[in-house]
Amino acid sequence: MTAQPHRLPEGGAIDRSRPLGFSFNGRRYTGFAGDTLASALLANGVHLVGRSFKYHRPRGILSAGTEEPNAIVQLGSGASGLPNLKATRVELYEGLAARSVNCWPGPWFDLAAVNGFAHRLIPAGFYYKTFMWPHRGWHLYEPFIRRMAGLGRAPDGPDPDRYERMNAHCDVLVVGAGPAGLAAAEAAGRSGARVILADEDCPPGGMLLGSADAGGHGEATAGLEAMDNVRVLTRTVVTGYYDHNFLIALERVTDHLGPAAPAHLPRQRLWRIRAGRVVLATGALERPLVFANNDRPGTMLAGAARAYVNRFAVLPGRRAVVVTDNDSAYAAALDLHRHGVEIAAIVDLRPDGDGTQCAEAREAGLNILSGHAVIDTAGRRRVRAARVARLNDDGSLAGTVSALPCDLIAMSGGWSPAVHLFSQSGGTLRYDAALRAFLPDVSPQAARCAGASNGAFDTASCIAEGHAAGAGEPGAPGPVQPAAPVSWAVPARSRAGEARRFVDFQNDVTAADIELAAREGYESVEHLKRYTTLGMGTDQGKTGNVPGLAILAGTLGLSIPEVGTTTFRPPYEPVAFGAIAGRDVGPLADPVRRTPLHAWHEENGAVFEDVGQWKRPFYYPQEGETKDEAVARECLAVRNAAGIMDASTLGKILVCGPDAREFLNRVYTNAWDGLAPGRCRYGLMLGEDGMVLDDGVTACLSENRFLTTTTTGNAARVFAWLEEWLQTEWPDLEVYLTSLTEQFATVALAGPDSRKLLGALTDDIDPAPDVFPFMAWREGRVAGLPARVFRISYTGEVSYEIVVSAGDATDLWAALMTHEVTPFGTEAMHVLRAEKGYLMIGQETDGTVTPLDLDMGWMLNKKKDFIGRRSLARSAMRDPMRKRLVGLRTEDPATVLPEGAQILAEPPSGAPETMIGHVTSSYRSATLGRSIALALVKGGRDRAPGTVHVPLDDRTVRAEICDPKFYDPEGERLNG
Amino acid sequence: MLLIPCPWCGERDESEFACGGEAHIARPPDPDALNDAEWADYLFMRTNPKGSQRERWCHTHGCGRWFNVERDTVTHRILSVYRMGEPPPKDAP
Numbered sequence A: 001m002t003a004q005p006h007r008l009p010e011g012g013a014i015d016r017s018r019p020l021g022f023s024f025n026g027r028r029y030t031g032f033a034g035d036t037l038a039s040a041l042l043a044n045g046v047h048l049v050g051r052s053f054k055y056h057r058p059r060g061i062l063s064a065g066t067e068e069p070n071a072i073v074q075l076g077s078g079a080s081g082l083p084n085l086k087a088t089r090v091e092l093y094e095g096l097a098a099r100s101v102n103c104w105p106g107p108w109f110d111l112a113a114v115n116g117f118a119h120r121l122i123p124a125g126f127y128y129k130t131f132m133w134p135h136r137g138w139h140l141y142e143p144f145i146r147r148m149a150g151l152g153r154a155p156d157g158p159d160p161d162r163y164e165r166m167n168a169h170c171d172v173l174v175v176g177a178g179p180a181g182l183a184a185a186e187a188a189g190r191s192g193a194r195v196i197l198a199d200e201d202c203p204p205g206g207m208l209l210g211s212a213d214a215g216g217h218g219e220a221t222a223g224l225e226a227m228d229n230v231r232v233l234t235r236t237v238v239t240g241y242y243d244h245n246f247l248i249a250l251e252r253v254t255d256h257l258g259p260a261a262p263a264h265l266p267r268q269r270l271w272r273i274r275a276g277r278v279v280l281a282t283g284a285l286e287r288p289l290v291f292a293n294n295d296r297p298g299t300m301l302a303g304a305a306r307a308y309v310n311r312f313a314v315l316p317g318r319r320a321v322v323v324t325d326n327d328s329a330y331a332a333a334l335d336l337h338r339h340g341v342e343i344a345a346i347v348d349l350r351p352d353g354d355g356t357q358c359a360e361a362r363e364a365g366l367n368i369l370s371g372h373a374v375i376d377t378a379g380r381r382r383v384r385a386a387r388v389a390r391l392n393d394d395g396s397l398a399g400t401v402s403a404l405p406c407d408l409i410a411m412s413g414g415w416s417p418a419v420h421l422f423s424q425s426g427g428t429l430r431y432d433a434a435l436r437a438f439l440p441d442v443s444p445q446a447a448r449c450a451g452a453s454n455g456a457f458d459t460a461s462c463i464a465e466g467h468a469a470g471a472g473e474p475g476a477p478g479p480v481q482p483a484a485p486v487s488w489a490v491p492a493r494s495r496a497g498e499a500r501r502f503v504d505f506q507n508d509v510t511a512a513d514i515e516l517a518a519r520e521g522y523e524s525v526e527h528l529k530r531y532t533t534l535g536m537g538t539d540q541g542k543t544g545n546v547p548g549l550a551i552l553a554g555t556l557g558l559s560i561p562e563v564g565t566t567t568f569r570p571p572y573e574p575v576a577f578g579a580i581a582g583r584d585v586g587p588l589a590d591p592v593r594r595t596p597l598h599a600w601h602e603e604n605g606a607v608f609e610d611v612g613q614w615k616r617p618f619y620y621p622q623e624g625e626t627k628d629e630a631v632a633r634e635c636l637a638v639r640n641a642a643g644i645m646d647a648s649t650l651g652k653i654l655v656c657g658p659d660a661r662e663f664l665n666r667v668y669t670n671a672w673d674g675l676a677p678g679r680c681r682y683g684l685m686l687g688e689d690g691m692v693l694d695d696g697v698t699a700c701l702s703e704n705r706f707l708t709t710t711t712t713g714n715a716a717r718v719f720a721w722l723e724e725w726l727q728t729e730w731p732d733l734e735v736y737l738t739s740l741t742e743q744f745a746t747v748a749l750a751g752p753d754s755r756k757l758l759g760a761l762t763d764d765i766d767p768a769p770d771v772f773p774f775m776a777w778r779e780g781r782v783a784g785l786p787a788r789v790f791r792i793s794y795t796g797e798v799s800y801e802i803v804v805s806a807g808d809a810t811d812l813w814a815a816l817m818t819h820e821v822t823p824f825g826t827e828a829m830h831v832l833r834a835e836k837g838y839l840m841i842g843q844e845t846d847g848t849v850t851p852l853d854l855d856m857g858w859m860l861n862k863k864k865d866f867i868g869r870r871s872l873a874r875s876a877m878r879d880p881m882r883k884r885l886v887g888l889r890t891e892d893p894a895t896v897l898p899e900g901a902q903i904l905a906e907p908p909s910g911a912p913e914t915m916i917g918h919v920t921s922s923y924r925s926a927t928l929g930r931s932i933a934l935a936l937v938k939g940g941r942d943r944a945p946g947t948v949h950v951p952l953d954d955r956t957v958r959a960e961i962c963d964p965k966f967y968d969p970e971g972e973r974l975n976g
Numbered sequence B: 001m002l003l004i005p006c007p008w009c010g011e012r013d014e015s016e017f018a019c020g021g022e023a024h025i026a027r028p029p030d031p032d033a034l035n036d037a038e039w040a041d042y043l044f045m046r047t048n049p050k051g052s053q054r055e056r057w058c059h060t061h062g063c064g065r066w067f068n069v070e071r072d073t074v075t076h077r078i079l080s081v082y083r084m085g086e087p088p089p090k091d092a093p
């Protein structure tokens, strides 16, 4: 451990009684409670913290806040590793272990820094141009680019941390707890409104924390905490502003505690806030000046240097050059000076600065070089000197260059109001030439900026604006500090220097890149952004965007408002996926639905299949059985004896009312007029576009009552679909829908022995085929339980679906299991129905398949209208070359085609092929002793008999087109 | 995330609702009287205005009722809400 050579003996908002040990790139240091990682590193004299994204240039800490582009670190490793954090926002804790990202082996010696020498080879648009090259070239560059361009390491396992989501409502949300935000929250709180004040920092105070007169915010904060109607959220960054005053904020609950975090607290909390109105007191972000080698470590924003010395009692340098194009940096110079930093010079790009602080600086005897600029820097991993030259009135270089030795360059290129959230709210921006900044103009939402985010840069104006905004009073425009029209990029003396004037530090975008992009025709600011990657880093160009677009405007000879700004989109700050997911992970990610028989299935070794949210038994492997063997055994049991299946997941909708029958006529393709009580009918439901939506059997319970079944996965969708038509199109129909899916359980009893079995289980239902024919239903008692029995079949065998109350399901199943029956799962059902050529919704249909494609024209009633009928009358629907349902028999009966495989008319030639269809279902059929498949093929069975070709990874399979009814095509077994 | 005033339940989060697209597109009483182009127009073509639009919403995770919303597609401001079958308010702001 080393001492903190750059720490002041007193002052600052740090706790010297609580030293904290931490490591950076493996070296151990100490800091104090109240430090950020950045301030602790600076206290130890560490400026070099990483390498830049493209050229791997040494980079130092630029800022003291959320706008930091350079000091990007990784905390921890493995599953709990946190990539791409800003050292300026990481609060120090005991044992914190951080590493630089994007350099290897470390920032002092980075092998990839050779990129810097090859600089001219990687101009603007390099990535873009590389992507545009022929496919053949890309694979050569990809590994190189990926390795070179990495930023941080993704965690390698599930996130072990816990996150929470909170919903909150308030009358006034105040974002930012600087002078404006504190005043706004206080005014709103005093009015009795429910207030939430959110600030990304801790403690609240904003700019006050970094200015010399720190302390005044303490009272304001205490006053707020005394008000019951005000909630203060610290360490909470509002990252997204959405419609109707809905905002997302991320609270870092225990990040600052590290391993000492109490177990009962989540790591982070995502706040979903609905606000009556919003006061955006988000402050302003200082801009860098653009001059050659302005990225040399030891070069930082003037406001940041001021914050480090005032808030953290850290000297970011011993001898500083302050360079500015506005008054604000004079305060920084004075504060640095006061704390013992030697000010080599204040270099002011303007011919004369005349603010009060300029006068103070003069009185303090500071050396002010008006009309001068820093045009270059010297040094390698730390700045050694600033090269200074006089400027002509037009911004060009005049006179000789002198080198001012220094170890800190504090720069200020003016301030950009943080209008991000205002812009996200839908607000428009206007460019203020006097302030040289985009200011909030009009928002369609109840949003209002106050303080520096509104262009008011002095504390008194901030407080006044905040107070007015919080109280909901009209605000008076604050005094405007005019900025002199100075150039946005300082010229360099050499071409090499020209090429190293950085605008976007994180993405290594230079003024020359922007000028080149403009010459190449990327004149729109949105195109410029994508071409040069300006503003596309994790910092989203918070510092460099305005200088960047100003340089573009200058190159194009346009005004800044003419060029405009890129769109501000959420999030303002990156948000971990874990925080978005909250507790909705693992078993809580999605509800799981289980049938009343689930426990039996589990106890009897069922393998489950997810169907929608349902868990359905897929098959029941016996000791030593493979899946294929189990499915084959189950299929043969149904074909040769009897099987039972849990069909409880099928959707059940009760359709009641005097107009129920008419309603069914409209929503199904077939007619329901003749369906008598005691009978059922298969129905096909289409969308209005004529495509198959769902199918199922509907039973007539009585004249005005029908029980409709839907497929498992479509139950909710069909219910909603029917409701929509009733409520929006046919309110004149008196029909009531009730979902009964979970109220009843269904057991399908199928196979040639099923009639005998049913007879053994019931006294009051006569199963004789002449009195209980196919497509009839009967009510009675089965195994002593009240039941409805439907004689319908999806397997092609004599089959009964026995429906009982959900609570009776286990008794029914147990009674059935006392007989010679084989439980079968969904896979056997799929095979059995495919052997019969029955369609399965979602397998043979995908929203583009009509009944005609499925050879189900017989299902279309010609005497009535129904949803989808008119669409089927379009000539294109009758095109014989539409994809239509066929059966496929592979030449080799042992080959099972993969579902989804593409089908060719001719063997593959090596050239791009024309697909004529695809395999929709494919199984090994134990009944037939061979593989079978269903497919949708252009021309359908017009191609039969004929051969098609199915190219697979390693070979091409030949198959014959055939009738999809592979088994018992006449339905003798079904009707028997 | 819109805040939608359901005529039955009051203001609720958009996540409770499903949007059913443009309102007041009645199903033609005699579809056969329409040629293919007219039918396609009913089926697929929507106004997609910039500004005020009348659209159908369903409070799917609430009362389950469909209703009409008049919304500004630029600002997302909800100008009026009225029940299914009711005529749109004439002088919506």
Ligand SMILES: [Zn+2]
Residues within 6 Å of the ligand: B006, B007, B008, B009, B010, B059, B062, B063, B064, B065
């Ligand atoms: Zn409702």
